[in-house]
Amino acid sequence: MPTVTMTVNGKAASAEVEARTLLVQFLRENLRLTGTHVGCDTSQCGACVVHVDGVSAKSCTMLALQADGAEVVTVEGLADGDALHPMQEAFRDNHGLQCGFCTPGMVMSAIDLVGRDPGASEADIREWLEGNICRCTGYHNIVKAIRQAAGAMGG
Amino acid sequence: MPDGATGTGIGAAVKRVEDRRFLTGRGNYVDDIDRPGQTHAHILRSPHAHARIAAIDTAAARAADGVVAVFTGEDMQVGGLPCGWLIHSEDGAPMHEPPHPALAQGKVRHVGDQVAVVIAETLEQARAAAELVEVDYEVLPAVMDMKAAEAGGPLLHEEIGTNKSYDWGLGDKAAVDAALDGSAHVVEIDIVNNRLIPNAMEPRAAVAEYNEANGEYTLYTTTQNPHVIRLLMGAFVLQIPEHKLRVIAPDVGGGFGSKVFLYAEETILTWAAPRVGRPIKWTAERSESFVTDCHGRDHVTNAKLGVDGDGKFTALKVETYANMGAYLSTFATSVPTYLYATLLAGVYTTPVIYANVKAIFTSTVPVDAYRGAGRPEATYLLERIVDKAARQTGIDPVELRRRNMIQPDAFPYQTPVALAYDSGDYQATLDTAQRLADVDGFAARRAASEAAGRKRGLGYSTYIEACGIAPSAVAGALGARAGLYESAEVRVHPTGMVTIFTGSHSHGQGHETTFAQLVSEQLGVPLEHIEINHGDTGNVQFGMGTYGSRSLAVGGEALVRAANKVIDKARKIAAHILEASAGDIEFENGTFTVAGTDRSMAFGEVALAAYVPHNFPHDELEPGLDESAFYDPANFTFPGGAHICEVEVDPETGVVSVERFTAVDDVGRVINPMIVEGQVHGGVAQGIGQALLEGCAYDAEGQLLTGSYMDYTMPRADNLPNFEVATETTLCAHNTLGVKGVGEVGAIGSPPAVVNAVVDALSDLGVTDISMPATPSRVWKAIQDARA
Numbered sequence: 001m002p003t004v005t006m007t008v009n010g011k012a013a014s015a016e017v018e019a020r021t022l023l024v025q026f027l028r029e030n031l032r033l034t035g036t037h038v039g040c041d042t043s044q045c046g047a048c049v050v051h052v053d054g055v056s057a058k059s060c061t062m063l064a065l066q067a068d069g070a071e072v073v074t075v076e077g078l079a080d081g082d083a084l085h086p087m088q089e090a091f092r093d094n095h096g097l098q099c100g101f102c103t104p105g106m107v108m109s110a111i112d113l114v115g116r117d118p119g120a121s122e123a124d125i126r127e128w129l130e131g132n133i134c135r136c137t138g139y140h141n142i143v144k145a146i147r148q149a150a151g152a153m154g155g
Numbered sequence: 156m157p158d159g160a161t162g163t164g165i166g167a168a169v170k171r172v173e174d175r176r177f178l179t180g181r182g183n184y185v186d187d188i189d190r191p192g193q194t195h196a197h198i199l200r201s202p203h204a205h206a207r208i209a210a211i212d213t214a215a216a217r218a219a220d221g222v223v224a225v226f227t228g229e230d231m232q233v234g235g236l237p238c239g240w241l242i243h244s245e246d247g248a249p250m251h252e253p254p255h256p257a258l259a260q261g262k263v264r265h266v267g268d269q270v271a272v273v274i275a276e277t278l279e280q281a282r283a284a285a286e287l288v289e290v291d292y293e294v295l296p297a298v299m300d301m302k303a304a305e306a307g308g309p310l311l312h313e314e315i316g317t318n319k320s321y322d323w324g325l326g327d328k329a330a331v332d333a334a335l336d337g338s339a340h341v342v343e344i345d346i347v348n349n350r351l352i353p354n355a356m357e358p359r360a361a362v363a364e365y366n367e368a369n370g371e372y373t374l375y376t377t378t379q380n381p382h383v384i385r386l387l388m389g390a391f392v393l394q395i396p397e398h399k400l401r402v403i404a405p406d407v408g409g410g411f412g413s414k415v416f417l418y419a420e421e422t423i424l425t426w427a428a429p430r431v432g433r434p435i436k437w438t439a440e441r442s443e444s445f446v447t448d449c450h451g452r453d454h455v456t457n458a459k460l461g462v463d464g465d466g467k468f469t470a471l472k473v474e475t476y477a478n479m480g481a482y483l484s485t486f487a488t489s490v491p492t493y494l495y496a497t498l499l500a501g502v503y504t505t506p507v508i509y510a511n512v513k514a515i516f517t518s519t520v521p522v523d524a525y526r527g528a529g530r531p532e533a534t535y536l537l538e539r540i541v542d543k544a545a546r547q548t549g550i551d552p553v554e555l556r557r558r559n560m561i562q563p564d565a566f567p568y569q570t571p572v573a574l575a576y577d578s579g580d581y582q583a584t585l586d587t588a589q590r591l592a593d594v595d596g597f598a599a600r601r602a603a604s605e606a607a608g609r610k611r612g613l614g615y616s617t618y619i620e621a622c623g624i625a626p627s628a629v630a631g632a633l634g635a636r637a638g639l640y641e642s643a644e645v646r647v648h649p650t651g652m653v654t655i656f657t658g659s660h661s662h663g664q665g666h667e668t669t670f671a672q673l674v675s676e677q678l679g680v681p682l683e684h685i686e687i688n689h690g691d692t693g694n695v696q697f698g699m700g701t702y703g704s705r706s707l708a709v710g711g712e713a714l715v716r717a718a719n720k721v722i723d724k725a726r727k728i729a730a731h732i733l734e735a736s737a738g739d740i741e742f743e744n745g746t747f748t749v750a751g752t753d754r755s756m757a758f759g760e761v762a763l764a765a766y767v768p769h770n771f772p773h774d775e776l777e778p779g780l781d782e783s784a785f786y787d788p789a790n791f792t793f794p795g796g797a798h799i800c801e802v803e804v805d806p807e808t809g810v811v812s813v814e815r816f817t818a819v820d821d822v823g824r825v826i827n828p829m830i831v832e833g834q835v836h837g838g839v840a841q842g843i844g845q846a847l848l849e850g851c852a853y854d855a856e857g858q859l860l861t862g863s864y865m866d867y868t869m870p871r872a873d874n875l876p877n878f879e880v881a882t883e884t885t886l887c888a889h890n891t892l893g894v895k896g897v898g899e900v901g902a903i904g905s906p907p908a909v910v911n912a913v914v915d916a917l918s919d920l921g922v923t924d925i926s927m928p929a930t931p932s933r934v935w936k937a938i939q940d941a942r943a
Contacts, residue, residue: 034187035180040441044864075180088178099663100177101357101408129872138840139872
């Protein structure tokens with residue numbers, strides 16, 4: 001079996017995996033980082049979004065081996081001790097989550113958006129979130145949270 | 156009383172206690188749980204909608220790499236999955252209730268039906284081995300069309316001799332027929348309430364294990380009501396004594412009803428656990444969820460509304476075909492009967508109503524409660540026919556609604572369909588909704604749309620629902636096989652910290668915050684000193700779970716009663732220590748004071764004293780401070796409100812855009828307005844989804860055509876507007892909190908507002924009706940048909 005090595009949330013991670021192992025399996029099963037979720041089998045729901053070399057990616061649609069040598073950040077790697085990342089804080093402030101299942105992917109995706117386009121309009125945010133499905137919130141408070149976080153992140 | 160927006164008590168928009176763990180990836184969902192020595196299950200499912208199983212050969216699968224066990228229906232000879240609600244047909248006969256096996260017994264009845272379970276060391280091995288199971292199917296014709304299935308043809312369940320479970324009626328048919336005959340106008344409508352697939356974002360999952368040392372089973376499962384799963388599975392299917400079966404529902408990622416029911420997979424795993432001797436885990440793939448999570452709605456209805464010369468409703472007659480799918484799921488039979496026909500008065504004074512409901516088996520996934528459950532179907536029917544009546548009589552749709560509304564001084568109001576509403580002010584919610592929706596500015600907005608080549612419409616829905624399910628006496632009289640009370644325990648620790656044990660279950664609703672707010676205010680204990688424990692039958696004494704917007708109105712009320720008992724006990728302890736009579740002890744802001752003196756004890760001091768009782772009079776005062784209560788409501792609660800939707804339609808493409816959505820709801824007293832608004836947002840999104848986007852489709856052979864997120868349109872962020880949400884409060888008259896429930900109002904009230912808006916937008920083109928979901932192709936075709 002091939003060996004895959006990457007940096008996850010700032011720590012080196014390495015394991016022998018079957019070549020078909022998905023990045024999300026490596027994170028959840030090998031590293032026990034269960035904050036990254038699997039909500040579908042067609043790459044649509046976005047519950048599995050993580051950052052690979054600073055770019056949001058659906059970890060259910062990527063082999064672990066494709067992330068060999070990469071810097072991966074998951075939802076577990078965002079907060080600085082007790083201090084939440086501004087996007088996490090904004091989701092909490094604005095009730096941008098209910099059941100919490102889509103939340104990790106939603107937060108990771110939103111951080112990437114704000115990084116790319118700090119001045120994203122409400123319409124831009126809604127369009128960007130096409131790849132993240134939430135069944136609980138109706139998106140209203142998610143959009144609100146992302147706009148607030150964009151301000152807090154210097155957008 | 157409410158300590159307002161700055162505090163943490165009733166009425167405060169407290170940020171949620173549970174959010175930190177979800178936001179940092181520390182939630183604990185069932186699929187996150189791995190047990191030592193765990194095996195993995197894959198369920199082999201029927202690819203056919205209806206087939207006889209001539210033979211199953213599992214030899215090759217059993218011999219495959221890593222396989223621990225393979226079981227079929229022949230191995231698993233246990234009771235069927237029970238249905239919780241007995242309905243009687245109009246002729247008095249009990250419903251037909253054919254067996255619902257967890258693993259198929261000689262026949263499969265829908266695509267996705269369970270045929271065998273393969274348990275292996277790894278999931279990949281289980282899946283690979285399942286490919287080696289040889290099933291010899293004799294394919295039978297699928298039973299798809301409800302009216303054809305009623306008339307005859309192939310039978311799904313031969314032993315009952317029919318495809319109809321029951322043929323039920325409510326109301327005075329003769330009086331309704333007579334009133335319709337004498338009415339100035341009779342408005343008739345044919346309505347399809349489209350079949351929906353709930354799609355909680357967390358797929359269902361289960362981990363089951365058996366401890367040989369003490370004979371105990373533990374099941375981790377994605378359920379909204381762990382105690383009910385324990386009761387149904389233990390007592391009716393597997394005959395496991397309840398004290399030997401522990402059911403744990405940890406963090407659950409959304410439910411919307413679909414995780415209420417006892418499912419085959421969790422039953423199979425629990426049964427198999429002692430046979431395998433190791434823990435077993437199963438997690439649904441999304442494509443499995445589509446063919447196994449109970450679906451919702453799926454009604455075909457004809458209705459007639461009588462209207463007199465003054466625009467007053469005289470009678471309503473409703474005939475509905477309700478799809479049960481292949482088997483009767485846990486609550487399925489109550490949904491199109493007691494949760495549907497009893498709501499057909501709506502907010503109106505219609506004097507006589509009759510409903511007939513035929514429940515039909517088809518070769519499809521079982522249909523059961525989905526957010527609203529019966530009440531959205533009733534509301535959609537009523538609010539569409541009222542709009543049609545407005546067009547037919549030439550009365551403005553708002554005026555027609557107002558003319559027929561139950562007035563605020565008419566409560567309690569007895570409807571002709573069994574329910575007695577306790578409180579409400581439907582004019583007030585409509586007034587506020589019209590103001591917030593800027594109805595006055597609509598004409599100008601419509602003119603601007605016209606100028607841009609688009610059509611703009613405004614649609615109304617004034618609705619009521621019954622929730623706080625349920626008063627056990629009423630439910631029992633109507634066929635419920637269980638009481639539907641709730642229980643709570645308030646355990647005060649010696650430090651003054653409080654743990655609340657509740658039979659309600661939170662899967663997104665924020666109970667850890669709302670319930671803590673209630674008890675914080677009641678006991679005067681800081682919010683952060685209160686912890687909520689739920690979802691574990693090993694910890695919580697009993698519970699009926701969360702569905703039917705019942706958590707606060709039933710579970711919260713039980714909690715208040717338990718906390719009151721704590722106060723009573725603490726008062727006695729304080730009286731003993733302060734050497735006063737209990738009657739002289741006042742309790743305010745967390746302090747017990749001897750009336751008229753400065754002698755007092757803080758709540759925490761009493762808590763400590765309760766557990767270090769050096770000189771308690773033993774025959775009068777027990778040590779400890781831990782009280783529980785069971786609460787069984789006297790009546791349903793009746794949230795209601797007014798939803799107004801404004802849409803723009805591009806007549807060239809048929810694309811409908813929701814421009815504004817205003818929801819003004821009366822949910823009784825609001826404990827946490829932030830959470831209440833969030834519940835309404837989510838419900839409205841699901842309602843707009845039903846109205847415009849979501850539709851489950853099967854082909855004639857019973858193959859599911861909408862079996863993934865590529866085919867079933869889930870509402871995305873760019874399908875929805877921001878929502879204008881407000882509350883207008885009248886208090887529930889029969890619980891001390893005055894609360895009514897909010898979980899389902901959005902999904903119940905919104906669909907007809909959306910469809911009425913689309914029809915309104917296109918009415919000058921001659922369009923009078925559009926079916927849900929009003930997809931671009933349907934809207935475009937309706938426009939073309941009207942023009943032709």
